[in-house]
Amino acid sequence: MTALRRWVFDAVDTTPMAALRIACALLTLGWTLSLLPDAQAFLSDKGLTSGAVGGTAGWWTLGWALDVMSPYAACALLIAAALALLVGWHTRVAALAVFLGLLVLQRRDVY
Amino acid sequence: MRIGRRIESSAAGQAVIGVFAVLVILAVVAWNLPAGRPHDRAVHALGPVTQALGLEQDWALFAPDPRGFGVGVHATLTYGDGHTRRWDPPHNNTPGGVLVAPYRTYRWQKYVERLRADDYSGLWDPTARWLARTYGPGVVKVVLTRTFRDVVAPGDSKPRPAAGRFDFYTLVLP
Numbered sequence: 001m002t003a004l005r006r007w008v009f010d011a012v013d014t015t016p017m018a019a020l021r022i023a024c025a026l027l028t029l030g031w032t033l034s035l036l037p038d039a040q041a042f043l044s045d046k047g048l049t050s051g052a053v054g055g056t057a058g059w060w061t062l063g064w065a066l067d068v069m070s071p072y073a074a075c076a077l078l079i080a081a082a083l084a085l086l087v088g089w090h091t092r093v094a095a096l097a098v099f100l101g102l103l104v105l106q107r108r109d110v111y
Numbered sequence: 112m113r114i115g116r117r118i119e120s121s122a123a124g125q126a127v128i129g130v131f132a133v134l135v136i137l138a139v140v141a142w143n144l145p146a147g148r149p150h151d152r153a154v155h156a157l158g159p160v161t162q163a164l165g166l167e168q169d170w171a172l173f174a175p176d177p178r179g180f181g182v183g184v185h186a187t188l189t190y191g192d193g194h195t196r197r198w199d200p201p202h203n204n205t206p207g208g209v210l211v212a213p214y215r216t217y218r219w220q221k222y223v224e225r226l227r228a229d230d231y232s233g234l235w236d237p238t239a240r241w242l243a244r245t246y247g248p249g250v251v252k253v254v255l256t257r258t259f260r261d262v263v264a265p266g267d268s269k270p271r272p273a274a275g276r277f278d279f280y281t282l283v284l285p
Contacts, residue, residue: 009125034215041241048222048238092115103165109218 018088021095025086028098032078035105042109043071049109065104077101139166180261184223186242189252198242227257227279239282255280 041047043066066074078101084094118124138161141153154161161167186198200219203212225231226238239253260274 005125008129009119030214035218037215038218041245042218042222046241046244048241049234106165 021088021091022086024098025082028082028102029079029086032075032082032105035109036072036075039071039075043074043105066108074101074104078105134160135164135166138164142167180259182224182227183258184227185256185258186239187254187256188242188246188250189254190249191251192249196246198246226255232280235280236282239280243282243284251284253282253284254278 035042042049045067069077078098081094081097081101084090085098119128138157141150141157142161144150144153158167184200188196188198190196200223201216202220203209203216226234235255239255242253243250255278257277257279258274259276261272263269263271
């Protein structure tokens with residue numbers, strides 16, 4: 001158990017993870033920017049899908065998030081989180097914010 | 112020490128992180144088991160967790176039978192004065208050239224693949240109404256048309272068959 005714990009949690013060079021972090025941030029930025037022109041069409045209640053699609057609806061699928069903020073606000077938050085992740089500013093919080101942002105947008109627009 | 116590092120260096124924090132990582136791996140593996148009872152049971156048990164984390168995936172992209180025909184959808188909008196307008200989903204023809212446009216328009220292609228299918232008839236009315244709002248005012252009728260054409264196998268010298276079309280949804284506005 002000690003060996004496993006050492007393997008999982010001992011400090012290692014973080015360069016590869018930093019590279020992965022930057023790549024994820026760039027992909028997230030690019031994807032969100034590509035979505036902006038179609039944000040109203042795919043994410044708003046008066047858009048193409050007229051509400052969330054995909055999976056079983058429940059509070060855990062965060063479908064309510066786009067009821068309390070506009071599609072552009074959601075995209076703006078995701079872009080801000082991706083920028084924070086890109087530059088390495090509060091990366092734990094930024095990574096969680098990027099994850100939640102992608103989840104919220106994916107739930108409403110599975111395309 | 113920052114709170115994040117304190118949590119990660121504590122025994123309790125490492126235990127929680129370890130359990131979470133194992134749960135995620137189990138959820139992904141279970142969701143991708145071959146079809147059968149183990150898969151059905153795993154999906155039933157882990158479904159909420161997998162969906163909450165956005166990990167549900169369907170990798171049956173082209174297997175076992177790739178589609179043998181090309182599909183498309185377009186809409187015809189009729190206005191009050193009688194003139195009509197055709198709407199085609201964006202398809203690599205938006206500004207940005209061949210390097211940028213596909214990234215911007217690919218979601219429209221995926222959307223069209225669903226829109227044309229009878230299983231997704233719930234999309235037809237919202238789509239027609241969105242078109243009427245977006246390209247209005249004055250739209251009195253929206254007709255969604257499905258087009259299809261058999262794909263010719265590479266190297267086949269047969270002429271390309273003519274495209275078929277079918278009006279699958281009509282929205283008439285007051």
